[in-house]
Amino acid sequence: MSRAIYPGSFDPITLGHVDVIQRAAQLFESVIVAVAKNEAKNPLFNVEERVAMVEDAVAGLPGVIVRSLDGLLADFARQEEVYVMIRGLRAVSDFEFEFQMALMNRHLEPKLETVFLTPNENYIFLSSRIVKEVGRLGGDVSAFLPPSAARFLKEKFATLSDPKKSG
Numbered sequence: 558m559s560r561a562i563y564p565g566s567f568d569p570i571t572l573g574h575v576d577v578i579q580r581a582a583q584l585f586e587s588v589i590v591a592v593a594k595n596e597a598k599n600p601l602f603n604v605e606e607r608v609a610m611v612e613d614a615v616a617g618l619p620g621v622i623v624r625s626l627d628g629l630l631a632d633f634a635r636q637e638e639v640y641v642m643i644r645g646l647r648a649v650s651d652f653e654f655e656f657q658m659a660l661m662n663r664h665l666e667p668k669l670e671t672v673f674l675t676p677n678e679n680y681i682f683l684s685s686r687i688v689k690e691v692g693r694l695g696g697d698v699s700a701f702l703p704p705s706a707a708r709f710l711k712e713k714f715a716t717l718s719d720p721k722k723s724g
């Protein structure tokens with residue numbers, strides 16, 4: 558059975574991530590989207606919110622499952638017995654970091670191979686970071702997000718600007 562893991566922060570999931578997941582789902586019988594807790598990165602959304610957004614975005618995609626990931630990817634791969642890692646490559650700027658990660662993961666688990674997929678050119682310049690920066694300033698970024706993530710983002714910034722709305 559050909560299986561792969563697509564790890565990331567997904568803070569929040571964008572249409573670029575969804576594009577990569579769709580491509581991976583055509584290549585592999587099963588794809589585990591692993592949402593990394595990544596507290597050191599100070600995410601805007603906690604891991605439960607990020608998992609919920611990813612689950613909504615991939616609902617109906619056959620063979621795609623969503624898990625949260627706390628700790629090393631190499632340990633997760635061994636635990637799941639899945640040794641193919643999917644990563645997205647956009648512009649040249651992704652290359653150096655992704656290359657370091659791929660080689661470090663292979664050092665930690667020699668069986669681990671990284672497969673790079675490139676999204677539709679519409680998403681080459683799309684990142685969670687830019688979506689958050691523009692959304693925070695009140696810009697409409699819904700064209701770049703799955704509907705549920707767009708809702709979560711709007712609510713998050715409404716809550717942050719008016720803390721009474723929380724809870």
Ligand code: ADP
Nearest residue numbers: 564565566567573574644645646676680683684
């Ligand atoms: P991380 O914090 O692990 O980089 P991200 O959620 O930012 O997590 O990204 C997860 C993976 O998806 C990375 O390989 C990243 O390069 C890729 N990715 C992010 N945005 C896009 C996009 N618009 N198109 C293709 N791949 C993307």
